[in-house]
Amino acid sequence: MASSTRSSKRQKTGAETASETGDSLPYKLIYWPSIPGRGEHIRLAFEATGTPYIDVANKTDAGVNAVMAQISDKNIGDDNNPPPLAPPILQHGDDILLSQTPNILAYLGPKLGLVPDVAEDSVGLYHVNALTLTALDGLSNEPHDVHHPIASSAYYEEQKEEALKKAADYRAVRLPKFLGYFERVLSGPASGGGEWLYGGKLTYADLVLFQTVDGVSYAFPKRVGKLKSSGKYDKVFALYERVKALDKVKSYLESDRRLKYSMGIYRHYPELDAED
Amino acid sequence: MASSTRSSKRQKTGAETASETGDSLPYKLIYWPSIPGRGEHIRLAFEATGTPYIDVANKTDAGVNAVMAQISDKNIGDDNNPPPLAPPILQHGDDILLSQTPNILAYLGPKLGLVPDVAEDSVGLYHVNALTLTALDGLSNEPHDVHHPIASSAYYEEQKEEALKKAADYRAVRLPKFLGYFERVLSGPASGGGEWLYGGKLTYADLVLFQTVDGVSYAFPKRVGKLKSSGKYDKVFALYERVKALDKVKSYLESDRRLKYSMGIYRHYPELDAED
Numbered sequence: 267m268a269s270s271t272r273s274s275k276r277q278k279t280g281a282e283t284a285s286e287t288g289d290s291l292p293y294k295l296i297y298w299p300s301i302p303g304r305g306e307h308i309r310l311a312f313e314a315t316g317t318p319y320i321d322v323a324n325k326t327d328a329g330v331n332a333v334m335a336q337i338s339d340k341n342i343g344d345d346n347n348p349p350p351l352a353p354p355i356l357q358h359g360d361d362i363l364l365s366q367t368p369n370i371l372a373y374l375g376p377k378l379g380l381v382p383d384v385a386e387d388s389v390g391l392y393h394v395n396a397l398t399l400t401a402l403d404g405l406s407n408e409p410h411d412v413h414h415p416i417a418s419s420a421y422y423e424e425q426k427e428e429a430l431k432k433a434a435d436y437r438a439v440r441l442p443k444f445l446g447y448f449e450r451v452l453s454g455p456a457s458g459g460g461e462w463l464y465g466g467k468l469t470y471a472d473l474v475l476f477q478t479v480d481g482v483s484y485a486f487p488k489r490v491g492k493l494k495s496s497g498k499y500d501k502v503f504a505l506y507e508r509v510k511a512l513d514k515v516k517s518y519l520e521s522d523r524r525l526k527y528s529m530g531i532y533r534h535y536p537e538l539d540a541e542d
Numbered sequence: 543m544a545s546s547t548r549s550s551k552r553q554k555t556g557a558e559t560a561s562e563t564g565d566s567l568p569y570k571l572i573y574w575p576s577i578p579g580r581g582e583h584i585r586l587a588f589e590a591t592g593t594p595y596i597d598v599a600n601k602t603d604a605g606v607n608a609v610m611a612q613i614s615d616k617n618i619g620d621d622n623n624p625p626p627l628a629p630p631i632l633q634h635g636d637d638i639l640l641s642q643t644p645n646i647l648a649y650l651g652p653k654l655g656l657v658p659d660v661a662e663d664s665v666g667l668y669h670v671n672a673l674t675l676t677a678l679d680g681l682s683n684e685p686h687d688v689h690h691p692i693a694s695s696a697y698y699e700e701q702k703e704e705a706l707k708k709a710a711d712y713r714a715v716r717l718p719k720f721l722g723y724f725e726r727v728l729s730g731p732a733s734g735g736g737e738w739l740y741g742g743k744l745t746y747a748d749l750v751l752f753q754t755v756d757g758v759s760y761a762f763p764k765r766v767g768k769l770k771s772s773g774k775y776d777k778v779f780a781l782y783e784r785v786k787a788l789d790k791v792k793s794y795l796e797s798d799r800r801l802k803y804s805m806g807i808y809r810h811y812p813e814l815d816a817e818d
Contacts, residue, residue, distance in 0.1 A: 339722070341726070342726050342731070343727070343732050344732065345731045346732060347669065347732050348672070348727045348730055348739070348740060349726055349730055350672075351676050351680075362665055364665070364668050364669070365676075366671070366672040368675065369671045369675055372668065373665075389638055392648065392649045393623065393624055395645045395648065396640060396641050396642040396645045397624060400627050400641075400642065404627075407683075411687065415691050415692060415708070416691060416708050416711060417708070417711035419711075419715055428704050428707070431692045431693075431701075435693035435695075439693065444627075447625075447627045450619075450625055451618075451619070451624045453618050454618035454619035454624055454625060455618070455620060455621045456619050456620065456622055456623055456624045457624070463624070
């Protein structure tokens with residue numbers, strides 16, 4: 267994938283031009299075709315900032331093979347990049363390949379203006395990263411495990427009995443816990459007013475919270491509806507609507523680039539949902 | 543906790559002195575007392591680099607209350623810091639509070655010399671972060687879920703039947719998958735020779751892999767013994783021994799600061815272990 271050696275790396279920090287920092291190099295997202303999945307967090311970062319990118323598996327002839335080649339047991343990476351275990355994978359220019367959703371977002375954050383300015387607040391990007399990790403833990407990884415509590419490689423139907431139990435706990439304990447946590451974050455002074463999670467401005471943590479709330483609303487419409495009507499999480503749902511109404515996000519959500527939920531992380535099995 | 547406002551933040555990037563970058567401020571780890579848990583990754587970063595730190599719940603009168611105050615439903619954080627959902631929490635000086643294990647490590651990495659020099663390889667810290675996230679996913683979070691597959695707030699005994707099923711899948715499918723992945727990373731050129739995960743030098747990803755392999759070896763001694771004897775993961779187990787033999791790590795492991803596994807993430811339930 268990359269032919270240069272480590273010493274040829276062109277990425278540098280400090281005050282340099284976009285060209286020197288590689289910010290003008292093309293971005294490619296390598297992720298499973300046809301589902302939003304974890305790749306959706308990367309798409310939203312690009313879409314919300316109007317950043318051009320190529321969604322390789324959905325928009326090029328490579329299709330799913332682009333993913334399969336990366337995650338093959340035979341792939342040992344290249345001089346610059348360890349192999350990825352799983353997508354999403356970000357390719358930036360010819361030489362940089364990064365995996366792990368929160369890691370790709372941490373890399374993109376400063377380049378896309380989705381974290382606080384480091385010169386003004388050098389710790390802000392770590393707060394944004396922590397908020398992102400927590401949203402992914404409780405509102406993405408756990409909802410996946412609800413329908414796959416025993417084995418991610420087996421069918422839902424093979425673990426449905428256990429899924430019913432885990433769903434009951436998720437709806438009653440875990441989902442309110444995480445929504446309550448983010449309500450608390452939005453109530454705190456570090457949010458800078460309660461409209462955004464951190465520092466009074468949109469960051470990628472807000473995009474991740476939007477996407478994960480959207481996902482759990484699809485998977486558990488009865489339970490999310492009930493929690494929403496309780497009034498306990500008004501700031502979280504207001505943030506959700508605020509992100510959804512951003513011009514670029516709105517256009518994206520109305521485009522055919524926004525993929526429909528199906529058999530990915532967020533699945534709607536009516537038997538796993540209930541008001542309580 | 544912090545009395546300064548956002549504009550008073552003293553942390554800056556670039557070429558500054560340790561005092562200016564805050565690297566001389568005291569580090570405090572706020573984590574549950576008496577268990578290694580996720581806090582162990584933070585301890586190891588400090589211990590392996592000889593960095594002074596205060597393990598608040600274990601070494602001060604505050605004890606567990608230091609954790610409880612942070613994760614209270616009433617805590618909305620302060621001007622600089624959102625509230626944490628859960629420990630580990632790093633306090634750096636008076637003003638900085640960070641949560642989420644991989645996030646704390648990402649913050650400490652450059653300060654403790656546990657990531658590649660950014661001036662030489664500005665992408666290296668993201669590779670280290672990705673490797674860390676993957677090790678924590680498969681060799682820490684999943685082993686926890688093996689004994690708590692349905693509800694993290696319920697007792698193991700209440701979900702033992704499901705735990706037996708999940709343990710079988712973890713031993714057969716997931717554990718070999720993750721060990722195989724790291725063997726592949728160590729076989730690739732970006733590892734810089736196969737002794738360390740990335741760039742030919744110790745990074746915090748190596749410390750995390752050491753700790754997670756140590757944990758699964760405690761939890762599943764029969765299965766790890768069998769996998770080790772297969773010879774398929776020799777580079778992973780050699781890295782484990784290499785970290786263990788580092789002078790500062792060795793001294794730490796022999797000290798009373800190294801806590802014993804008990805009822806935390808890594809638990810040894812004989813019924814969940816087997817050679818296959």
